[in-house]
Amino acid sequence: VLRGVYQPGAEPDSMRTDVILKINRDKExxxxxxxxxxxxxxxxxxxxxxxxxxxRKTSKGSFEPYGPSDWAHANTIEVLPETPLGHKDDRFKAGNLLFSLRHLDIIGTVDPIKNEIVWCYGPGILDGQHQPTMLENGNILVFDNGTYRGYSIVREIEPASGTIVWQYENGEDFFSPFRSGNQRLPNGNTLICECDAGHLFEVTPEKDIVWDFWSPFVGQGPHHLGKRIHRATRYAPKDVEPLLESRKDRIVAEVDRDGRRITTYPELIQFYQS
Known part of the structure; x- marks a missing residue:
């Protein structure tokens, strides 16, 4: 158990921790x-x-003990690219690692050379977030789930100052308490994955929806396993055909009621491509 993390008398019996590993092709x-x-x-x-x-905070607002301590729950690791911000602020230099600790409402960066955390952001603002990613301008885009807030927000943050420079929200009509993600597209729009609704949509900087997709597998499988879209990435047209060709035997067409056995139909490739 982490010393100093839990109040005396309120420690868990066991604890999970999160570790970043760098592994070569020989699995070393x-x-x-x-x-x-x-x-x-x-x-x-x-x-x-x-x-x-x-x-753990319950839906009624009370706190109750629960399972092994998953105190941090890392859900994203990204190697930072070259950006103007990284050239002037070593906390965000290329090669540092951007992380997300969902259960602490924290995103931050690790300097692997110094072997230490050099920047953190989030408590009091973020709520169960996923997929922070650094943009070409040095800002960070993050899906702020709002697990206890009750609605989700996609935020673009200027990390050095902590200023929120852009965000998308739509009250209770836009809410995924778990998973989800976002991607800034080359045209300046933002692709948003609203996991629990099985909803993908693209918004402009002015927050207009210009494209959306709803999963056709709503309600299939226990706990709506056939409904959720955990993550989504928009690919350039030139990259689509090779990707589909290499993955055609894994295209999911049907989820059985047990939520486990699937049937695949390679011919669906052309359907979903449209």
Missing amino acids: ILWQFSFSEHVEELCTLAGYPMPIPYM
Whole structure:
């Protein structure tokens, strides 16, 4: 159990932790970074209050014990590209790692050379977020799920100042408490994946929806497993055909009621391409 993380008498019996691994093609570990060894950096940089009670907030607003402690729940790791911001601020230099810790409402960067967390953002603003990604302008786009807020927001953040420079929201009509993602497109629009609704849509900088797609598998499988779209990426037309050709034996056409066995139809490639 992490020392100092949990209030005395409120510690979990067991704990999960998250580790970043760099592995070569021979499956040898070249470098690793365990978040449980960097709790003090999270506290200092993010202003996260420690110790915390080992509890989970319920839908009724009360806190109750639950399972093994999944205290951080990392859901994204991205190697930062070259950006103008990275050239003037080492916290965001190319090669640093952008991460998301969902259960702490924190995104941040790791400097693998220094072997430490160098930037954090999120508490009090983000709520169960997914897929932070650095844009060409050095800003960070993130799907802020709003798990306890009750509605989702896609935010573009200027990380050095923490300023939110753009965001998309639509109240309770846009809400995915878990998973989901976003992608800034070459035309300046934003592709949004609203996982739990099985909804993909593209919005302009003015927040107009110019394209959308609803999963046809709504309600198939237990717990709506056939409904959700966990993540989506828009590819350039020139890249689509090779990708479809290499993956045609895995196109899902039907999810059986048990949510496990699937039937694949290669001919659906042309249908979904349209």
